[in-house]
Amino acid sequence: MLRTLTAQGDAFPLATPFRISRGVKTVADVVTVEIGDGERVGRGEGVPYPRYGESVADALAEIEAARAAIEAGADRHALLTIMRAGAARNAVDCALWDLEAKSAGTSVPALLGCSTPGRMPTAMTVGLGPVEEMxxxxxxxxxxxxxxxxxxxxAPADQIRAVRAAAPGPRIIVDPNESWTLEDVARLQPLLAEQRIDLLEQPLPAGQDDGLDGFRPLVPIAADESVHVAEDVAGLARRYQVxxxxxDKTGGLTGALMLxxxxxxxxxxxxxxxxxxSSLSIAPALILAQRCAFVDLDGPFWLSNDRAGGVRNDGGLIIPAAAGFWGDTA
Structure with a gap:
């Protein structure tokens, strides 16, 4: 039986503005995909990211270009060649995972032979702003x-000191979103160690991080914008530790597991x-989270209203979505 595919853009207003060094977000614009086989429907979500030249319109066009192959039965592995890594493929890939689990009467963790995610700590984000507001x-x-x-x-030093003074207990990830120079990275190492920072995430612009080659930081440094897919890993180990x-970068759970x-x-x-x-992006990511030293999945907690049955926040612990929400049978 041929599949049916639907794709649409959805907008989720934020409860409060989300500020980073690149700008401010007030609405989460996502692409929602549903793939049906006549009996069951699998769902997936992707978030087109302007930093990577993506938009909702472009993502929908990508999905439309692949429609015939997907409706004819292309599987997740075929998607790796049919579609490029990015938000559009993420939405389709995760919808196919959901449909596969429902068709088999099981769950995605069971298909992968891994544990079902339970509640786990997730980073809760302090957005950029005046130091007193942070x-x-x-x-x-x-x-x-x-x-x-x-x-x-x-003013990164002032920002970091202010947050640590206000919150002396939690582990902390510092994320400059590509806004530092190599001199900043070297100069701020003692401060990061003094303030008990656990991770520095993507301080340098992607493509301009060769200065980290052989650099020995006092605090581990994570690649974010500098790594998208498994093929990007070569050479990263001399620059990054995480x-x-x-x-949305790997183009779905399939690519994420490969990376x-x-x-x-x-x-x-x-x-x-x-x-x-929304939580529809988080449910598949929770499967990978079980393997991770750092989990940063608080995206839905910024929304005014999430999808019904989605993940919940319990004091910085993420509680998985309700049964049947994604990747299992109700």
Whole structure:
């Protein structure tokens, strides 16, 4: 039986603006894909990211170009050649995983031979802003296990000190979003160690990180924008200690698992991250999260309203979505 595919853009307003060094987001614009086989429907979501030249319109056009092959039965592995890595393929790939599990009457973890995700700590993000506002936001999150702090290249030391003073307990990831120079990275190493920072994420612009080759940091450095797919891992181990895997970069859970295997084989630690998204993006990422040293999946917690039955936040612990939401049978 031929499949049916539907794809549409959806917008989820944020409860509060999300600020990073590159700009401000007030709405999460996503692409939602449904693939049916006449009896069951699998769902997936992708978040087109302007940083990578993506838009909702372009993602929908990519999916439309692949429609005939997908409806004719192309599987997840065929997608690796039919579609490029990115948000559009992520939505289709995750919909196919969901449909495969439902068709088999089982779950995606069972198909993979891994555990069903349980509640786990996730980074809760302190967005970029005036130092006093960042401190106030951190104070409200001082009880959570892990914070992610967005900083810039203007006053990162003040921002980091203010957040740590307001939240002395949590582990902290510092994320400049490509806004630092190599001199900043070297100069701020003692501060990062002094403030008990656990991870520095993508401080340099992607493509301009060769200065990290052979650099020995006091705090581990994670590649985010510098790594998208498994083929990018070669050479990263001399520059980074951690790889941040996002399904919207790898083009789905299939590609994410390939990247995780390649990074682990290269001796890199794993991190899983997300865009600002709904729970439909987070459910598949939770499967990979079980393998990761750092989990950063608070995207839906910025929304005014998430999809029904999605993941929940319990004091910085992410609670998986309800049965039947994605990747299993209700």
């Amino acid at each position: 401190a106030a936001a951190a104070r409200l999150l001082a009880h959570v296990p892990l914070l992610k702090v967005k900083v810039d290249g203007v 790889v941040n895997i996002k399904l 995780a295997d390649a990074a682990a084989a290269a001796g890199l630690q794993l991190m899983v991250g997300c865009m600002i998204c």
